[in-house]
Amino acid sequence: MAPTTPRGDEIQLAGGGGQTPAPVVMGILNVTPDSFSDGGEFFDKEAGAARAAEMLDEGAGIVDVGGESTRPGSDPVPAEEEARRVVPVIREILAARPGAVISIDTYHAATAEAALEAGAGLVNDVTALNGDPRMADVVAGAGCPVVLMHMLGEPKTMQQSPHYDDVVSEVREFLARRAEAAISAGISPEDVILDPGIGFGKNLEHNLALVENLDAIADLGYPVLFGASRKSFIGRLSDGASSEAGDRVFGTVAASVLAYERGATIFRVHDVRANREALEVAAAISGSGSSGSVS
Numbered sequence: 001m002a003p004t005t006p007r008g009d010e011i012q013l014a015g016g017g018g019q020t021p022a023p024v025v026m027g028i029l030n031v032t033p034d035s036f037s038d039g040g041e042f043f044d045k046e047a048g049a050a051r052a053a054e055m056l057d058e059g060a061g062i063v064d065v066g067g068e069s070t071r072p073g074s075d076p077v078p079a080e081e082e083a084r085r086v087v088p089v090i091r092e093i094l095a096a097r098p099g100a101v102i103s104i105d106t107y108h109a110a111t112a113e114a115a116l117e118a119g120a121g122l123v124n125d126v127t128a129l130n131g132d133p134r135m136a137d138v139v140a141g142a143g144c145p146v147v148l149m150h151m152l153g154e155p156k157t158m159q160q161s162p163h164y165d166d167v168v169s170e171v172r173e174f175l176a177r178r179a180e181a182a183i184s185a186g187i188s189p190e191d192v193i194l195d196p197g198i199g200f201g202k203n204l205e206h207n208l209a210l211v212e213n214l215d216a217i218a219d220l221g222y223p224v225l226f227g228a229s230r231k232s233f234i235g236r237l238s239d240g241a242s243s244e245a246g247d248r249v250f251g252t253v254a255a256s257v258l259a260y261e262r263g264a265t266i267f268r269v270h271d272v273r274a275n276r277e278a279l280e281v282a283a284a285i286s287g288s289g290s291s292g293s294v295s
């Protein structure tokens, strides 16, 4: 069964009849003054709701609302301030688009509770339920899907020489353990979504190894969320150190498509239309069932 929000919306991840699962695009809405790509742009509720509507029109299946930047070097934001930022935006989005599926990007249980109360349907926790001892209970109580993400260290210092002996197996084992912990806490196995945490305590080689071997994480049997959108490693690969974050769309699309091929099904992105169109083409090619030449 697909993960289902408390309101009963299914997040459709599986194609019927053994087909390749259809990709779902999760549009990013940062209600923050300092996010690395869109900080300050959607800080008031009208601008946030308008951006959400635009992403839904472009084909986002989920809108991920966040009130704290977790970019490298960022400082934490207290839960009250975070909830004060996100709750009015969630209400405003749902007033305009009552059917929208909204995810709350937080590791604070109090923020998650307030967002779920306002109508959010899933929780995106970059600490994989480790950041707040109450979070597992909040998610289990709501009966909603949860994203469990891998991060090495914490945002303030995570990019200072991250080290792994084997990044793919260490991330895989961490996610397997966190999925088990979530299930032991009463979260349904069908509501668990895993994320390798691209850029969270990872250097360029770590990120590349994780994308290349994403199937090792997909093999755990849970839906996989992939979030490389506009991140700095894309800029480093495509145009030297160049690029403003907003210039990294084409590189992001390449990473999304290859991650899809390796088993990711949810794509957390800033540029909804570009990623959605590319993923639809990729899905049609993967699901076409044809192999070999057409004469």
Ligand code: HH2
Pocket (backbone or CB within 6 Å): 028, 030, 032, 034, 035, 036, 037, 066, 068, 069, 070, 071, 105, 124, 125, 126, 147, 149, 195, 197, 198, 225, 226, 227, 228, 268
């Ligand atoms: N990346 C960011 C934030 N939240 N959540 C998941 N599950 N996976 C990710 O890769 C991920 C995430 C960082 O990107 P962004 O929200 O664009 O920037 P900032 O943290 O500066 O707000």
